Amino acid sequence: MNRIIIYVFSIILMVGGISTIFHPSPYPPSSFFGIDTLPKGGDVTPIKWELGFILIFISILLFFSEYRKQPKPKPPQYTKCPKCKEVFNYNELKDGKCKNCKDVDTVDLEEYFKKYPEELEEKEKV
Ligand SMILES: [Zn+2]
Structure with a gap:
């Protein structure tokens, strides 16, 4: 799942938890498949602290479990020589200079394709 979605979801849960504590009454249906989960009229005032803290706890848990995940390692960076049109793995180059043409910066x-968009179009045609 997308990180942003998880962050937004955890913020919504957090806001929901806080609003449960401070504005417990305007909550909708009190029954869930016919089972009374909440006190009558959807008024969660009697359990606002429990419910609010559960929501906030879940949101914090969700947020940090996602936050602690290591970002994906960067894919190898590729560079291209403008002179001989050769593509290299940047890690294999010395100071980003082309192996074939000496002292040409890759x-x-x-x-590269921002600079020479016409070459990208040629590549897509093939
Ligand atoms: Zn070159």
């Missing part, structure tokens, strides 16, 4: 692939 360009990050994304940057």
Whole structure:
């Protein structure tokens, strides 16, 4: 699942928990498949602390479990030489210089196609 969705969801839970504690009355249906889960009229005032804290606790748990996940390692960076059109793995190069043409700086692939969009179009045609 997308991280942003989890963050937004945890914030919604947090707000829901806080509003449960401070504005417990305007809560909707009191029955869930015919079972009375909440006191009559959907008024959660008697259990507002319990319910509010459960919601806040879940939201914090959700937020930090996602936050602690390590971001995915960066994929190897590819660069391209503007002179001989060769693509390299940047880690294999010395200071980003082309192996074939001495002292020619290779360009990050994304940057390269921004610079020479016509080459990208050629590539897509193939
Ligand atoms: Zn080159």
